[in-house]
Amino acid sequence: MTPRPGFGATETPAAGTVTRVSQASNKNPLVGLGIAAVVLGIVLAVAAHLSHESKSEVHGELTLGETRFAPTHCRSGNTSRDELRFKGVDLLGDHGLVVRVLEDPRDGRQVLTIRDDGDPTLVPRESCTTHTVELVDTETSINGIWGLGGHVELDCPEVRGRVDFERCYSGS
Numbered sequence: 001m002t003p004r005p006g007f008g009a010t011e012t013p014a015a016g017t018v019t020r021v022s023q024a025s026n027k028n029p030l031v032g033l034g035i036a037a038v039v040l041g042i043v044l045a046v047a048a049h050l051s052h053e054s055k056s057e058v059h060g061e062l063t064l065g066e067t068r069f070a071p072t073h074c075r076s077g078n079t080s081r082d083e084l085r086f087k088g089v090d091l092l093g094d095h096g097l098v099v100r101v102l103e104d105p106r107d108g109r110q111v112l113t114i115r116d117d118g119d120p121t122l123v124p125r126e127s128c129t130t131h132t133v134e135l136v137d138t139e140t141s142i143n144g145i146w147g148l149g150g151h152v153e154l155d156c157p158e159v160r161g162r163v164d165f166e167r168c169y170s171g172s
Contacts, residue, residue: 058091060163062099062154064113069097069161074168077102078146088135089148089168090114099163101133101152109133111152113159121158128156138167145169 061070071093077086077100088102096116103109111133112120125131130153138147147169153162 056168057166058163059165060151060161062091062152062159062161062163064097064159067095067097069093069095069099071099071163071165074165076145076148076168078148089150089165091152091163091165099152099159101135101150103133103135109135111154111159123154123156123159127158128154130155142169 056074058071058074061068063069071091073093074089074091077088077090086100086102088100091099091101098114100112100114100120101109102112110125111123111131113123114120123131132151132153134150134152136149138149140147147167149166149168151162151164154160
């Protein structure tokens with residue numbers, strides 16, 4: 001007596017009898033859907049985490065003359081274009097204004113304001129009672145762009161205020 005494949009039966013069919021082997025599976029068809037749902041959930045959770053991790057956070061405000069500037073996001077100076085690369089961040093918001101916080105290899109940590117015309121203006125350290133710039137490597141990168149965090153606090157004739165920033169990547 002030889003068992004039929006897949007059934008473990010111990011009886012042999014009578015001679016001349018046609019035996020049909022069922023192709024039905026003992027698996028529940030919902031198991032495949034459950035696995036697909038779990039995989040999709042994991043993919044969506046990872047995507048949401050990466051999206052949150054790549055979105056910059058900026059809090060605070062600077063006053064430049066009569067203009068109040070509350071940046072909404074920041075961008076790392078570590079771009080893929082060598083001619084534009086610098087160690088620091090651009091704080092971006094309304095008014096067509098950019099505040100660049102950077103670490104110059106020769107002159108140290110600096111703050112520049114860049115208005116619509118594109119000409120940068122250095123905020124001279126000597127004229128400030130407070131000129132604090134902190135840049136911190138986040139030790140994470142997205143698409144090869146290393147993120148930066150930190151803060152800038154200024155009390156100068158040209159600029160006053162404090163801004164904290166986190167997860168500054170390219171275009172975030």
